[in-house]
Amino acid sequence: MTSVPDTGKEGHGVSERPDCDSAGTGCAGGAAADDRESLMMELTRLVQRVVRESSWWEKRGIDCAILAAAFLSLPAAFLLLGSSQGLLVVLGVLVMATAHAVITIKGTHLASHGALSESQAWAEFWAVFFIEVCGSFTARVGVHTHIKMHHAHTNILGLGDSSTWKIPFLPRSVYLFLAPLGVPIITPLVALSQLRGHSLSLALRTVLMVSLGLYSQFWLLIQVSGFQSPARALLCMLLCRALYSLPYIHVNIFQHIGLPMFSPTQRPKRIHQMTHGVLNLPRNPLLDWTFGHSLISCHVEHHLFPFLSDNMCLKVKPVVSRYLREKKLPYQEDSYLSRLQLFFNKYQELMVFAPPITELVGVQ
């Protein structure tokens, strides 16, 4: 077997230069290494061409417009929640829950990748706004966990193996269908526990931003929607924030767990790591809007080119999928229900026991 370690650095999207191996041959140390390099470089060139030919609207505009639409729908949601008619209240919950999912899942994900702005300062501002104010989490920890660990070490055991999502002591039905409803409560508590070891100013900023986000929604429910009881306002917040947490947890585990896992000492090349360790779900109008293409039908593209926006991931998808199939590399796809069935039936194996290591014999 020839296993070629990766440097473990986060890929820089379309401008990334594929990693050199450290098996002693070096970047130009042989035909096999050249082949491996050229695969990622060739694909990067194809994707770069699509990106160059795209307008600002395609690169960032469409996703920013979806996020803006989510914010613009909030006044209507608060007013609907104040209605005396049950059906309108239900509609208010649905609108607010959907807007919350767009902002805190699609928005925080794009912001954590710096995909909302080309300016570094604005990218940092949006990360704090989306992750802390809207998402009730720590921007620094969120970015570190997602970019520096999950993306850089996708499916590498002990580093980016998605084990943070595992709660092995929970029975499968509780984990898959009940525990996710606690996400809105667990998230700010985890954020607080992560503040240890960080500077006082960072800890203070996070506490202030998270409180600002939570309190402003509570205040608007009292002032605009006219909730008389604080307990009912809090319950409404919990309901709106928990409505999409079931698919959120599902999507996070479906796309990596159960796929090949690699050893930190024998890392495959990036293109093999991502094509073997990442899976796409089919397009779904609701999840495409709320979670974003990069988390649903373009997860493979997102892991190969993590700085592309959702819309650009969708645009390069035909180029990437065709290229991988032509080169006989995996392009893994499965349906939501099929993954749910798999996780339900093989819960012990996938979510309780340690996953086995895959060695990619013959493909490198």
Ligand SMILES: [Zn+2]
């Ligand atoms: Zn990502």
